[in-house]
Amino acid sequence: MVRKILLILNLLLLLATGSLAGISLTPLLIDLDMKPGSAYEGVLEVTNTGTAPMKVRAMVAGFYSSPNGVPRFIFMEDEKAYAYSGRNLLTLEPSEAVLQGGEVKEFAYKIIFPEVPKPFGGRYMAALFEATPLEEEAAKGGSRIKVATRVACLFLIRPSEPLVLGDQFLDLEVKGSIDKVIVKKVAERRFIIAPVFTNKGNVHIRASEFGGSVIVRSAEGQTVISLPIEPHNILPGTSFILKTVWDVPKDLPAGRYKLEVKIEVTDPYGQKHLFSSQTDVDVG
Known part of the structure; x- marks a missing residue:
C-alpha cells in the first residue's frame, strides 16, 4: 500500500503526556541553486523543547505539494509517485540521537546533485525528524501511551544552469x-x-x-x-x-x-x- 504522510509545513503533530514534550527544527525551508554534479553540505538544528529525554530519528523523503499546499511525502517504495523527487540525493547524519530536555542537536545533511538528472529539472525532498519519549509508561495505571512528534525541513533544489548533451539542450523551463x-x-x-x-x-x-x-x-x-x-x-x-x-x-x-x-x-x-x-x- 502506498505510504504517504501529509504534513503541513511547520505543523507539529504532537500528542503529549502530562509533562511537556516536543521538538523544534531550524530551518524549515532550504531553497538552493546547484550546479549539476555538485554537492552541498549543511546542518539542521533539532531542539528538545520539553523537559523529558526524547529519542529522535532522522528520515529522508521526497515530496510534492497538493493544490492546497500540503506536502505529500514520498518514501522509498513510492519513488515513482513524483518524477522530481529528490529522496535519493539527500543524506542525514546521525540517523538517531537522544536529546535531554532543552538540548540542541545538530544533524548534518549532504546533497549530491546528479550530473545529468533524469528528467532534467528541480529536485524536492525533506528531512523529517520523529521524536518519542524514552519513558512511554503512563504515570498511572501502567498503560502505554504512544507519543509522536514530527517536524520537517523542505529542500527545494534547482539546477543553476542548463545542460548541453551532444545535440541535446536541456533547459530550465517555466511554463x-x-x-x-x-x-x-x-x-x-x-x-x-x-x-x-x-x-x-x-x-x-x-x-x-x-x-x-x-x-x-x-x-x-x-x-x-x-x-x-x-x-x-x-x-x-x-x-x-x-x-x-x-x-x-x-x-x-x-x-x-x-x-x-x-x-x-x-x-x-x-x-x-x-x-x-x-x-x-x-x-x-
Missing part, C-alpha cells in the same frame, strides 16, 4: 496555466476568489518570482478594485489554489462584475511570463 478560477461567496458581500495555477515547467516557481492580482471591473469596463494574490512556491508538475478575498463595499451597486486574473512569473533567466483568465461574479 504554466490558469486552469480555472473558483469564486465562492462566503458572506453577503464577501467573496473568495481562487485561481488554480499549474506549473507545467521542470523547476519550481519561487514566491519571489511570482506576482498576481485579480482586477474587478464593471460591466462597462471600469476598474473597481485590484486585489493582490499572495505569492507561493509552486513545484513543477503540481497545481496550487491561489486565493484572495474581495470585501464588496456597501455602496457598490448590485450587478454582474468581471474578474480578470493576471499572474506574472519570472523565469531563471529574468524573462517574465504573463498568464491571464477571466470570469464573472454576481453581486447582490
